[in-house]
Amino acid sequence: MILRLWSGWTTPENADRYEKLLNETIAPGIVGRELDGLLAFDVWRRHPARPEEPGQEVEFLTSMVFRDEQAVARFTGGDPSSSVVPASARQVLLRFDEHSRHYQHLREHQGRQRTSEKPTASPRTGDSTTIPTGVRWLVPGLCFAVAAVFIASGSLTVGAVLLGLGAVALALLMP
Secondary structure, three states: EEEEEEEEOOOOHHHHHHHHHHHHHHHHOOOOOOOOEEEEEEEEEOOOOOOOOOOOOOOEEEEEEEEEHHHHHHHOOOOOOEEOOOOHOOOOOOOOEEHHHHHOOOOOOOOOOOEEEEEEOOOOOOOEEEEEEHHHHHHHHHHHHHHHHHHOOOHHHHHHHHHHHHHHHHHHOOO
């Protein structure tokens, strides 16, 4: 995978205008092209270090993830490192990267999520909650244990249903 980074800078007065142009016109237009190999497109805005100082520039960063260098070339229309800056953006930007920066993906590392908890959404409200690990594994574990009892006592149908429920519960817990 290839991470493509590109930056453009504008004045604080034009920052909201450029942000709207980038998020409502340019980015949707690129994504709408359904480019083979474009996996992700994110827009970032860096605020001035001291917003009270006049004349500071506001930086915008686009990060795009492509399957490979050929996909990047399809996006740019040739040279993978050349920037793609529409005329409407050039009117608002003070300056921008003439060439993007590319990085090859080496490895993904997990964030700082505690291993004993897994965020999940409530089926009724959609609210984010955290369920402790022991409780999460309780449902499939109980299904498998009770299924074993029913199967051992000769109730194969009930045991099979419980095994199926346990498997579904287990699958829902997997990332």
